[in-house]
Amino acid sequence: MDSKIQVNQVNLYYGSKHALKNVSMEIPSHQITAFIGPSGCGKSTFLKIFNRMQDYVDNVKISGDIILDGENIYDPRVDPTILRKKVGMVFQQPNPFPMSIYDNVAYGPRVHGIKNKVKLDAIVRESLEQAALYEEVKDRLYSSALGLSGGQQQRLCIARCLAVKPEVILLDEPTSALDPISTSKIEELLMTLKEHYTIIIVTHNMQQAARISDKTAFFLLGEMIEYNDTMEIFANPKDKRTEDYITGRFG
Amino acid sequence: MNSLYNKKVRYRDEVLKALIYLSSLLVFALVLMMIVFILVKALPYLNLAFFTTAKSTLKGTDGILSNMINTIYVIVVTLLIACPIGIGGAIYLSEYAKNQKFVEIISFALEVLSGIPSIIYGLFGMIFFGEKLGLGYSILNGSLTLSLMILPILTRNAQLALSNVPQSYREAARGIGAQKWYMIRTVLLPSAIPGILTGIILAMGRIVAESAVLIFTAGAGYFMPSSILGHILKSGGTLTVRLYFEMNNANYSAAFMIALLLVVVVLGMNALAKWIARRFDVNGG
Numbered sequence: 182m183d184s185k186i187q188v189n190q191v192n193l194y195y196g197s198k199h200a201l202k203n204v205s206m207e208i209p210s211h212q213i214t215a216f217i218g219p220s221g222c223g224k225s226t227f228l229k230i231f232n233r234m235q236d237y238v239d240n241v242k243i244s245g246d247i248i249l250d251g252e253n254i255y256d257p258r259v260d261p262t263i264l265r266k267k268v269g270m271v272f273q274q275p276n277p278f279p280m281s282i283y284d285n286v287a288y289g290p291r292v293h294g295i296k297n298k299v300k301l302d303a304i305v306r307e308s309l310e311q312a313a314l315y316e317e318v319k320d321r322l323y324s325s326a327l328g329l330s331g332g333q334q335q336r337l338c339i340a341r342c343l344a345v346k347p348e349v350i351l352l353d354e355p356t357s358a359l360d361p362i363s364t365s366k367i368e369e370l371l372m373t374l375k376e377h378y379t380i381i382i383v384t385h386n387m388q389q390a391a392r393i394s395d396k397t398a399f400f401l402l403g404e405m406i407e408y409n410d411t412m413e414i415f416a417n418p419k420d421k422r423t424e425d426y427i428t429g430r431f432g
Numbered sequence: 433m434n435s436l437y438n439k440k441v442r443y444r445d446e447v448l449k450a451l452i453y454l455s456s457l458l459v460f461a462l463v464l465m466m467i468v469f470i471l472v473k474a475l476p477y478l479n480l481a482f483f484t485t486a487k488s489t490l491k492g493t494d495g496i497l498s499n500m501i502n503t504i505y506v507i508v509v510t511l512l513i514a515c516p517i518g519i520g521g522a523i524y525l526s527e528y529a530k531n532q533k534f535v536e537i538i539s540f541a542l543e544v545l546s547g548i549p550s551i552i553y554g555l556f557g558m559i560f561f562g563e564k565l566g567l568g569y570s571i572l573n574g575s576l577t578l579s580l581m582i583l584p585i586l587t588r589n590a591q592l593a594l595s596n597v598p599q600s601y602r603e604a605a606r607g608i609g610a611q612k613w614y615m616i617r618t619v620l621l622p623s624a625i626p627g628i629l630t631g632i633i634l635a636m637g638r639i640v641a642e643s644a645v646l647i648f649t650a651g652a653g654y655f656m657p658s659s660i661l662g663h664i665l666k667s668g669g670t671l672t673v674r675l676y677f678e679m680n681n682a683n684y685s686a687a688f689m690i691a692l693l694l695v696v697v698v699l700g701m702n703a704l705a706k707w708i709a710r711r712f713d714v715n716g717g
Contacts, residue, residue: 234607239530265609272607276600278619288618289608338604345608 185210185349185379186231191245193226193235200226202403204245208349208396213371213380215394215411217387219431222400224383228351231381232268233261249349266293269347273354275334277326277341282309282318285326285337289345304344312340313370332363339370343378350374352382356389368393387427391415399423470695474688482689487654496690498656502571502668505657506650507639509575509664510582511632517579518586519628525587526594527616546584553581554648562649569667574650581645582635589634593627594620626712633705640697643672652677 184207193201201223208214216224226235233254235241247254254264266289277285286305295301305322309315314336318329326337335355342350352371356364371380371393384390390397391411398408399420407414407423418424425431485495521538529535557577567573597620605615621628646669653667654674669677671690678687 232607234603237606262609262611265607270607272600272603274600276598276604278601278604279623288605288610291618292605292608292610292614341604341608 183210184208185250187246187248189246189248191227191230191243191247193223193230193244194242195238196240200403201230204405206398206405206408208379208381210379211375211377212395213375213382213393214396214398215390216381216383216398216400217385217390217426218400219426220385221402223403224398224400225353227400228353228381228383229270231349231351232265232270233259234270236261262292266345267347268349268351269342269345270351271335271338271342271353271355274358275331275338277329277334277337279325279327281323282326282329282337283322286340286344289341293345308340308344309337311343311374312336313366314340330363332359332366335359335363335367336370339367343374347378349379349381352380354383354385357385364389387415399426401426467695470688470691473684474692477685477689478692482686483693486656494686496671496674496686496693498654499669499671499674499690500693501657502650502653503640503670505571505663505668506575506578506646506670507636509571510578510639511635513575514579514582514586514635515632518583518631519590521583522587522590522594523616523620526591527612527620542584542587545580546588548581550581550642551644551648553577554645556580557645557649567665569649569651569653570665571650571668572664574646574668574670577645577649578639578642581642582638585635585638586628586631589631590624590628593624593631596627597623626708629708630705633701633708637698637701640670640694640701641672643670643676646670646673647676 186208188204188206188208191201191204192199204227216227218224229235230243230247231249231254235243243255249264249267252259254268269289278288280288283305286308287301290301290304295304306315309318314333317333318337321328326334329337335358339350339355356367359367368389371382374380375395382390382394394411396408397411397414399406399414399418399422401422407418407420409419414423415427418427481493482495483500484497485491485493486498487494487496525535525538529538554577557573557580561567561573561576562569567576601619601623602615605619610618650669650673651667652669652673654669655666657663657666657668671694675687675690675694678684678690
């Protein structure tokens, strides 16, 4: 299997707190990889490394290599703007901009220099279709995105992310603020998206990881305890701590 | 004994309630009285010529048109000078400044600025802009000095407005690759505009109401501008300055007509500020 990202010996410190300890793994291309673990285990911290969102947190020190398609994303020559075009992110709380639906989706392409109206129209439509939102909003593309329901807003954020044609999509507990119906819509959506994208999702919901992911990594106190095919992790956990977590003995 | 039907009249509560009603009534009554007073004093003299002519011994007119023009002139020039600095400073403080100590020092400086009595600004403007920089009594001097005075209002309001923009907007913009200035321009400033506008309108109110600063810096000139641009270096009295001199000359009819105009303008600006706040209140509306 092709690996899209290689992580070698990554350590992260918040000040003196050692938040990620020697994490190494390979993220396969065109698959869904889930990070699970209790709150504070470092899974979200780890996710934010992949598009350098940690750059905006004070007092963070990162060592180790994250290799995306053969290039180290923490190399000083890396332009974060280009990196984030390649590695998009969807956050825990739906965070559409206070603009129209259209402008939300067109925001990324505009950031990356696309001004042509015909091109933008096509991208907006295509992205909304990919995010399974187009049918619901096609008649009100120019009204405020804040009028959408929470689940629609999150799909809009996914469309906004898709609009820059990324290769990797990071999702940080994307359904934790949503109702079950919206959640299942987004899960279905992710299953269809993996055909074109490499997806990494952080979730505190083990059933979600089991339902949609191909690979699962279990984190505890900054360490990656176990990483394997999702089926294996849930059927035959090798580590006692993984087993305790997935059987609900702590969380 | 434990029946619910034992409602007592609590006299202390009732008295306090009455007092509170009374004081709010008093506030309203005072405002009303002032407006009525000004109206009663001004109405008998109201005439169109007063607002459409300038003071001129040659033509024998005694209007305030030039002062109205000067007021607008001072507002525009002052805002042109102060807005970029104030809003720019706010953007720096809220988005760029990393050193918290430095932010505190600047915030303290702004507090000090806003606490200085306006007459001291007038003295400073007269000596520094007027004498040292040779601007004399001029609209430019007045506007520069007023810019200093309104800087804290502009900066504070813009800073507050920016800090009220949800952090998640910043994350979303950065996450999609937006560079900092692009994010500020396309997401933060549009979201912060109501707050920034409120600051600008409050600042306009201060400018319109100010007289002490301007007597020392812009002077009391009452000639009609002969050229728009050249006027900036001429002495020009605003409405409040003219009001001050008319009072000094015991010319109460003129003073009250100016007062009436000022009250109308200030009320109008308050209404505008309220409207803006309401219009943009629903985030993104």
